[in-house]
Amino acid sequence: MTQPRLGFIGIGLMGDPMTRRLLEAGFAVTVWNRTPAKAEPLREAGATLAGSIGELVANVDVVLLCLANTTVVEEVVFGEGGVAAHGRAGQRLVDLSSSDPAATRSFAERLEEECGMRWVDAPVSGGVAGAEAGSLAIMCGGAEADVDAVRPLLAPLSARVTHMGPVGAGQVTKVCNQMIVGCQAAVIAEMVALAEASGVDASRLTEALAGGFADSKPFQILTPRMAASEFDSPAWHLRTLLKDLDLALAQSQRAGSATPMSGLAAQLMRAHVNHGHAEHDPATLVEAYRRKKA
Secondary structure, eight states: OOOOOEEEEOOSTTHHHHHHHHHHTTOOEEEEOSSHHHHHHHHHTTOEEOSSHHHHHHTOSEEEEOOSSHHHHHHHHHSTTOHHHHOOTTOEEEEOSOOOHHHHHHHHHHHHHHHOOEEEEOOEESHHHHHHHTOEEEEEESOHHHHHHHHHHHGGGEEEEEEEESTTHHHHHHHHHHHHHHHHHHHHHHHHHHHHHTTOOGGGHHHHHTTSTTOOHHHHHHHHHHHHTOOSSOSSOHHHHHHHHHHHHHHHHHHTOOOHHHHHHHHHHHHHIIIIITTSOGGGGGGGTSOOOO
């Protein structure tokens, strides 16, 4: 069976390593990015660089997106010269971005109506390290046949692919994931600051709590960075985590389900973002609780 030709749009912190893994797995991958220079290194890795979205769509069977937010997804798919303008029946779109569930359902219906393409929402969890190692958790929404069709191309990227239900279900699942991550990030910042204020060496917390009920990936990643005030070269940004918590709050309103903890975490992060930390590591949250030195 011939492998599908892949098109990848969005070469950022996650898109670059995911594209490299697809190339290493033997897929033919065409890439497009708004900033062409970011995609240029992938040419050396074996990717084909498209001059436009239309050129990419014309030469692939599956289009993968890894974009910043719902607005950018809509622009790339339905904007002038976007995916919908060039797509055709038989193609599939796989959205690896974290997007609004309701908008995702609307986009899927619109895309199929306009050009016949089928939509799979496949947001990921695991960060840059997971993308590089091919150990991402991928949660999918879409028709069973569509999800099964894209499983082989998701395999090099993931430790696990879970079909959660119809289109949009993957995005709801990612929202649930980010509620846990966001609330953990907020309380880890409080915890590190409390330890420091109480005379405890916060750099030893991960060692002390390893394997206990408090242990988790966010704890393992954020605690050492907070304790050492290592905020350079962030693998993720506070604005992204806030965006995802805002998606959770919007979804909670639609579903009539209370999310008070996520709401508080979002407000704490919004205050920190408003103090100039939007592009900074979520680990900088600890600075909001540290005592100012005289």
